[in-house]
Amino acid sequence: KILAIVFYLCFFAIILFIFNKDISLPTIGIIHKNALKKGNKSTRLDKQGYISIPSSFLAFLVGLIDGDGYIQVSKTSKGFITIKLVISFHLEDISTLEYIHSVLKIGKINVYKDLRSPTCKLVINKTDLQEVFFPLLIYHNIFFLTVTRMNQFNLAMYIMKNDIKLFNQIPDINNIPAVFELPKNPLDYTLLHFFRNWIVGFTCSEGSFFIKSNNDGCFQLKQRIHTDLFESFKLIFDTNRKIDTTNSFNQFGVSSISDVQKVINFFSNSDLHPLVGLKYIQYVKWLNNLRESSRYRNLNYPNIK
Numbered sequence: 001k002i003l004a005i006v007f008y009l010c011f012f013a014i015i016l017f018i019f020n021k022d023i024s025l026p027t028i029g030i031i032h033k034n035a036l037k038k039g040n041k042s043t044r045l046d047k048q049g050y051i052s053i054p055s056s057f058l059a060f061l062v063g064l065i066d067g068d069g070y071i072q073v074s075k076t077s078k079g080f081i082t083i084k085l086v087i088s089f090h091l092e093d094i095s096t097l098e099y100i101h102s103v104l105k106i107g108k109i110n111v112y113k114d115l116r117s118p119t120c121k122l123v124i125n126k127t128d129l130q131e132v133f134f135p136l137l138i139y140h141n142i143f144f145l146t147v148t149r150m151n152q153f154n155l156a157m158y159i160m161k162n163d164i165k166l167f168n169q170i171p172d173i174n175n176i177p178a179v180f181e182l183p184k185n186p187l188d189y190t191l192l193h194f195f196r197n198w199i200v201g202f203t204c205s206e207g208s209f210f211i212k213s214n215n216d217g218c219f220q221l222k223q224r225i226h227t228d229l230f231e232s233f234k235l236i237f238d239t240n241r242k243i244d245t246t247n248s249f250n251q252f253g254v255s256s257i258s259d260v261q262k263v264i265n266f267f268s269n270s271d272l273h274p275l276v277g278l279k280y281i282q283y284v285k286w287l288n289n290l291r292e293s294s295r296y297r298n299l300n301y302p303n304i305k
Contacts (some may be wrong), residue, residue, distance in 0.1 A: 017213035025135035026045040031127055049105075050132050055140045057103055059194035060201035060273035062137070064100075066144050067223065071129075071152035072303060073159065075167035083126040083156050085133065089277075091118035096204065096277030106132050130160055132221045142194045148224055150272020154178050180182035189232035196266075200238065209286035212255070217290045219263045220253040237262050261288065261299050268302035 025067055026048040069087040085107075089096055097109050097120055107124035126131060134157065137143060144150045151173060158164075158176045183189045192198075208220045221233060230243045230250040244251035248290050254263060267275060267283060275283050282303055290296040 009050045017171060017239040025139060028130045028134050031130060050136060053103060056197045056273045057134060058140055058142050059197035062142055062144055063198035063201025064205050066146045066200050071156050073155055079167055080165055081159060081167050085129055087122045089120055091120050093278045098264060099276055104228050113268040145229055162230050186228050186231035186235055189229060190235050200273050200275060204275060209283050211289050215293060216255040217260050218253055218255045218298050222249055222251040225250050
């Protein structure tokens, strides 16, 4: 009996230790001193605050980057490599970038007040990608789902891991190994633990909620051709609507009463990361217009106005 009690006490002590110990995020590659910010010539030793960032937020953010972001690998005037992640929005939607920055606590927001198209960009430098953002994605097993963004991520990771400094030393993209494997078919996308939150972020970039001139209430997602990815949207929203492939773009769109209800149910799910910024405002306006429509007024709506 005494041995059994001792055994169980030791077992619970080990469990408590495992759950309470510091979990570290490994840095990707080598951080060079000249890459560190002035006044902070050391790498981050405590990353506990970053680990506490919800995985739902990270999945949302990756979906948003798959739409309105890119990972830039470019050549300096002296032939060296520079890497950064950029998320770009119209200046009117700067609140979205401010929200992302407030949660991530890395990167810098830049404003470009061009009269024709004023924009704002959140720029995350290579060091922050190495120390925080990329390690977080690996820790949570969250990854990009468009081929373009995945290739950019794989290239950046390869350069960091192999400490490649000169642009002319970068191998052919076809010879760079994948960090994550994209799903093989539409169903496999739906099985990804982060996919639904990814859709919310992707919607903030590439989605639209609107009323047509014929009073149809529509929800659309549109981007370059990603056949299996867009076919998976049909599974998530449980619809047989055909994916439009006009002009080398995929477009998923629904407007029937039953399909619109499924869209409302999806974006009203409190377990998912919410829509933010202008897209949230557009969604609320869409709901209000649907409520006033003779066709859609009997749907079940969330308690938001």
